[in-house]
Amino acid sequence: MKMLFDFFPVLLFFIVYKTVDIYAATAVLIAASAVQTFGHRMVKGSFEKSHVITLVLVALFGTLTLALHDEVFIKWKPTAINWLFAVVFIGSQFIGKKPVIERMMGANITLPSNVWTKLNIAWALFFIVLGALNLYVAFSFDTDTWVNFKLFGLMGLTFAFIIAQSFYLLPYLKETEKTD
Known part of the structure; x- marks a missing residue:
């Protein structure tokens, strides 16, 4: 929801x-x-x-x-947001005791600190790639294609990344269930 x-x-x-x-x-x-x-x-x-x-x-x-x-300015907006989120995720590796992904999800799941770090870096890289892809589509194709990509492409890639992340986390979640 x-x-x-x-x-x-x-x-x-x-x-x-x-x-x-x-x-x-x-x-x-x-x-x-x-x-x-x-x-x-x-x-x-x-x-x-x-x-x-x-x-x-x-x-x-x-x-x-x-x-x-x-319209060039609105086409830059998804890249600016994604790259800003990437900076926050990368910065959280050095500022504070926990990476931002652990701060966001740590109340719901327990993972080893090295897994939180890998997950945080993966999200940062994902945001960088999304920003770059947005620029590629925005400036290599017409506005109609970019609008379709903005809704379906970015959302689809985000869902795919979340599913891939779930498969990556599955062994750790099973470990947690066994220890409970």
Whole structure:
């Protein structure tokens, strides 16, 4: 359910792009990101950091897209977000006692510290690759192809990565079950 909520603004962007144009879709993306961020705050009582970061970048790149009437800015937004997340994941290897992935998932599963480190690095590399792929598609293909990739390609790659991560973690999760 959370993942669907997280993709809500992108889905609305896609629908409005297909029915109107990139500029209307960008305006809807800004509004939907704001609703998502503040809606989470109203329901859960706190802001989710990833929503706030996304909202700031959507507002920045979206406003530039609308003000300058140039779609190149909104095409950079997924790369900026993914690369910023990569920097956070890499930085967490050196700042604090735990990598960010352990801070996010550690309450739900127990893993050896070297596995948390490998998982954290894998996510950082994944975000770097997603950012690079976004730029490749955005500037090698037409806008329609990029919008399709933004929704289906990035989401599909994320699901595939999560499934691969699950297979990687499976032996450790079985170990935890045996010791409980």
